[in-house]
Structures are given as structure tokens and as C-alpha cells.
Amino acid sequence: MGDANEVIIHDAAFCIALAPDAAPPETECPELALFGRSNVGKSTLINRALGRRALALVSKTPGKTRTVNYYRCIVSVSPRLVQKEIFLVDFPGFGYARYSKGLRQAFNRSTVEYLRGRTQLKGVLLLIDIKRALSQDEEAIMALAAARALPLYVVATKMDRFGSNERRRLLQGFRKAHGVAPIEAAKDTRFDALWQQISQNL
Template identity: 40%
Template sequence: MQAAKELSATLFSKPWVFIRGVPSLKFLPPEGPPEIAFAGRSNVGKSSLINALVGVNGLARTSNTPGRTQELNYFVPSGYSGDEGDLPPMALVDMPGYGYAKAPKDQVDLWTKLVFDYMRGRSTLKRVYLLIDSRHGLKKNDEGVMDLLDKAAMSYQVVLTKTDKIKAAGVPRLISETLSALKRRPAAYPEVIATSSEKGEGISELRTAIALAITL
């Protein structure tokens, strides 16, 4: 764990940059460094969490409009050419949100296929962090994503977002309830991280978890 903390300090002390938006799988960058992806319902706070992780306000675009992120958005530490032998140590991937009912069905289907095909077929993807809004808890469409991840044997870990929006006493209870729901999930990592991008809570713990995941 100490090694993971030291690695996380190195990874997240560097400036990060956006390198590519991927509207379909044919535009994915070549497989190389380990990737960590963030999944969650529309407006769950993925972009805000990524900005908090890398310490760069506005790097991942945030919006109050659900469904704005429509591509796989790649972020890496800056200073790498992308040439063979000069690849970044890892990449963060902000995936389109799911469960946005007001978008046209054909558009939703395209987003969904892109995300699910990526999660099933990317060998360098080390872990998916499944973001759950603390105000709402696990929903049916979250369970559908977990079904897919379990079937694909894709390691994932639940991250609670926006914990500053609920009473502090409710956070431990929500963590316990979420862990109970994950017990029957074979691909779920048996720890839940509670975060608040606005308050900076849980960010250090998530950074360490990511560093550990890319070294496994």
C-alpha cells in the first residue's frame, strides 16, 4: 500500500492533458499504458471527479446538462510524445454517461454500444470505477452495468460521489448498504470509496486505489 501511495503522489503531481475524444472504437489509441475508466449515470459527476483527481479545473468538461459527454475522453500526464518508448504511465478515460432518458433512443444506443464494447474489449483497461450519486444510491441501470462487468470479468470498484450533498451520518450507512449489494458480484472490488469533488474528500484514497490497480 505504501508503494501505491508513493506512485499516486508521482502520477498526480504532474500536469494532465486531454489527448483524444473517441467517438467510435476505430479511433481508440494503440493499446499500451494501463487505462482506468470512469462509468456512471449521466450527471453523476465523472468530469468533476476527474478534475479533482488531476488537480486541473476545467480539464474534463462539466455540465449541468445530462448526456453532454458523448465520447470516450482520454487524459494523460503531460510531457509524453506518444512515440514508442515514450508512452505515459497510464491514461484516465471519461466515458459517456448512461441512463439519460431524454436523449434520442438511437443516440443513447450508440453511446451505450461504444461504452460497453470498450469495456469488454480493451486489454489495457485495468479497472472501471463505477460512480454512484450518494443522493440516489444504486439504481436499476447501475445494476445492468454491473451485470455486464461481472459477465466480462472486468474488475470494477464503486465510488460514491457528492457525499457533501447528504448528511454526514448517512455516508457510513450508504457505504455499508452498497457493500452488501456488491457481495454477490464476482468482479466487484470489495471496497467502496466515498468522495466529494467539491470538498476534496476521498480524492487521496481514490488516487491510491488507482495507483494500486494499474500495478496489479
């Protein structure tokens, strides 16, 4: 066994891209779903959390991911989790005007269905820009996770934009308003703290 708190990604691979209204794959592997508006940093988080450079496509043009992307990984988090297979499920970024109305509705309906009923779903990662008020989509995702008592990990991305005072103020404000302490992510975050939390809830 490695050191306490050590995170090891033994394997990571892109698995499958599904249309937003397609049926999710028939596996029994636990899933962690990622949500957040376009450009918030979902692909970046996947790459960093899995210790890969370019597994997930990091885009300069917002709104590119319109499929539900499954990434499979095998992770150990000592001392709790030994070589566990997990899917990270990257949902299309919402809040982007280029979605046609039809696509947006299909995305919403199937997303709600997934959040309500997917038994393999073991946790929800909601990536936010802490500078902006939560959107209806973001509030809905938090409520759907709470309704099933699913672990919710709120990740505030791009925190390197702020100085330390501003950072503290924004985090405190969010905690007061929503009762959740966000996990901070910046350019160099390795997400070991996130894996620690996840490993406690699997």
C-alpha cells in the same frame, strides 16, 4: 522518493474525443474507464484526481458529454508506482433522456465491446449517487467488470449532501447489497485514496 502514499501528477492533458462508436486509439497505455449517469460528477472527479481546475468540462446542463474523452496523465504513487502513464477514459453519461434511441444503442454496443475486449483496460470507475438504486446500466457495468476480474472502483459522489449518520447508513447499505465498499467523494476530495487503490492494481 517522496513520502509513503504521496500522489504526484507530473503531467495531465486532454487527449482526444471520439464518437461513441469510433475505434479506440491504438496505444499500449493502461486505461481506467469512468462510467456514471449524467451529472454524477465524472468531469469533477477527473479534474480533482488530476489536480487540475478545468481539464474536463464540468457542466451545469446534464447530458453534455456525448463523446468518449481520453485524458492522459503521468502519475507517481509512492511507494508503488513511479511515473506511470495512464489514460483516464470518460464515457458519455448514461440515463439521460436527451440521448436519441440510435445514439443510446450505439453507445451501449460499443461500450459493451470496450468493456469485454479492450486489453488496455486495467480498471473501471463507476460513479454512483448512493441515494438511488443501481440502474440496469450500472449493474451491467459491474457485471462486465466482474466477468473479466477487472478492478472495480465504486465512487459515491456528492457525499457532502449528507450528515455523518446518513452517510454511514447509506455506505453500509450499499456494501451489504452489492459486496463493494464505495469510495466517498465530496467537494474537497483529492482522491489520493483512489490513486492508492489504483496503484495496487496496475
